[in-house]
Amino acid sequence: MSTPKHSVSVAGIVVNEDGRVLLIQRRDNRHWEPPGGVLELSEAFEDGVRREVYEETGVAVTVDRLTGVYKNMERGIVALVFYCRGGNKPAPVTSEAVQVQWMTVEQARAVMAPAYHVRITDALTPGVNVRVHDGINVLGA
Template identity: 60%
Template sequence: MAATPKHSVSVAGVVIRDDGRVLVIKRDDNGHWEAPGGVLELDESFEAGVQREVLEETGLEVTVERLTGVYKNLTHGIVALVYRCRIAGGETRVTEEAREICWMTDEEVQAAMSPAFAVRVLDALANSGPRSRAHDGVDLV
């Protein structure tokens, strides 16, 4: 009997400044622009995972406001929960995981990110309920 496939659960924080710009990082592992985030640890809540990942990758402390979307990478079996956040403290800094940090407009997000990751930020900027989307790692399906 074949083993049941497993999913990985990740979280990401879309941190929005008062001027509407969004915090994004250029990941060190793949060179892509994305919202800060990563794999949820077994012993933490979704919100605590978002706070930890944003702090580790950017130096910012955040307050988690609300869930904005659930996204599944069909190619790799990764389920990502994305949360809208606001700054609570700290200063941005480059880290081992984030080679660059930038505050982008929604237009800049669309130009710099693959569609599968840009939509996460755009969904967080929208004032609608949480979205549910699937992608292949680059494009929505």
């Protein structure tokens, strides 16, 4: 019997001077999410966050701290989410995003699935949160 495999991803909750968060509308499924993706085998966590945020938004960031660990129970993806600072103007579109925008927390709530919006609210509070979700909703909350 083989052991099930998990995928590890990283994401950045990028906050600018105005307190807005950087979001992408993904090209593949049109969902709004914080920028992020699969961590490469040779990457440190913070390096992966910087790379993913830059690739998906054109914004260079400083990674401050881990804010949460999230597991998509349906897909076996474990995501490490980090609070980041960045403020340069994002690219309007990228190879992975049909839109890239700075949004208020309220604007983000209106366009994001709860399982992804909670990453923003978690990042704006002290501590590290650990949650599981089904890809849309947080489970056991």
